[in-house]
Amino acid sequence: xxxxxxxxxxxxxxxxxxxxxxxxxxxxxxxxxxxxxxxxxxxxxxxxxxxxxxxxxxxxxxxxxxxxxxxxxxxxxxxxxxxxxxxxxxxxxxxxxxxxxxxxxxxxxxxxxxxxxxxxxxxxxxxxxxxxxxxxxxxxxxxxxxxxxx
Numbered sequence: 001x002x003x004x005x006x007x008x009x010x011x012x013x014x015x016x017x018x019x020x021x022x023x024x025x026x027x028x029x030x031x032x033x034x035x036x037x038x039x040x041x042x043x044x045x046x047x048x049x050x051x052x053x054x055x056x057x058x059x060x061x062x063x064x065x066x067x068x069x070x071x072x073x074x075x076x077x078x079x080x081x082x083x084x085x086x087x088x089x090x091x092x093x094x095x096x097x098x099x100x101x102x103x104x105x106x107x108x109x110x111x112x113x114x115x116x117x118x119x120x121x122x123x124x125x126x127x128x129x130x131x132x133x134x135x136x137x138x139x140x141x142x143x144x145x146x147x148x149x150x
Contacts, residue, residue, distance in 0.1 A: 016048035018068040019079055020058045022104055026086045030094035040089045044082055069108055076108045077136050077143055084122040114142065 023044060027037045045055045058065065070076050083104055087097040098119070105115045118139070125135040136143075 015068050015070055015075075016045075016050055017058055017065055019048065019082070020045050020050060020055055021062045021065040022067060022079070022100075023082060023086050024059050024062055026083060026097050026100050029096035029100050030092070032090075034090040036089045037086060040086060044086075067104070067107060073143060074136065076110075077139075078132060080105050080108055080110065080118065081122055081132050081135060084119055085126060088123060088126060110143075118142070 020041070023041055027033055027041060041055060042052055045052070050058075070079060080101070083101045087093055087101050101119055102115050105118060106112055110118055121139055121142075122135060125138060130138065
């Protein structure tokens with residue numbers, strides 16, 4: 001029987017792999033892999049203690065990795081924040097990247113009616129140099145009010 005600690009560690013690992021897989025989908029959406037996208041992907045993965053080698057393995061196995069929704073609003077926001085960063089990093093927002101980003105926002109529990117504005121607001125915050133924490137603080141009221149899950 002798995003201990004509670006082991007279950008939490010396993011869940012964290014699964015969420016991390018799911019998030020990296022989703023980021024890969026954004027990277028691959030426009031059929032061009034840019035160095036800036038890979039660098040950001042590796043940076044985000046490192047924050048989840050995932051090596052470059054594991055990032056490549058996730059790409060190869062992405063069809064077998066399910067999308068998982070994080071347990072907290074903060075984690076869900078971090079995911080949509082990272083999706084938006086990935087979409088913007090090469091300075092060429094492709095409509096396919098935008099569509100994937102919006103689809104994941106809805107799957108994360110954000111109401112469809114605010115997804116466009118949420119992604120636009122995150123983009124604006126990124127454009128002026130706001131980090132994850134500052135962006136979350138600025139948008140937290142809207143997120144709390146309009147998210148399906150609490």
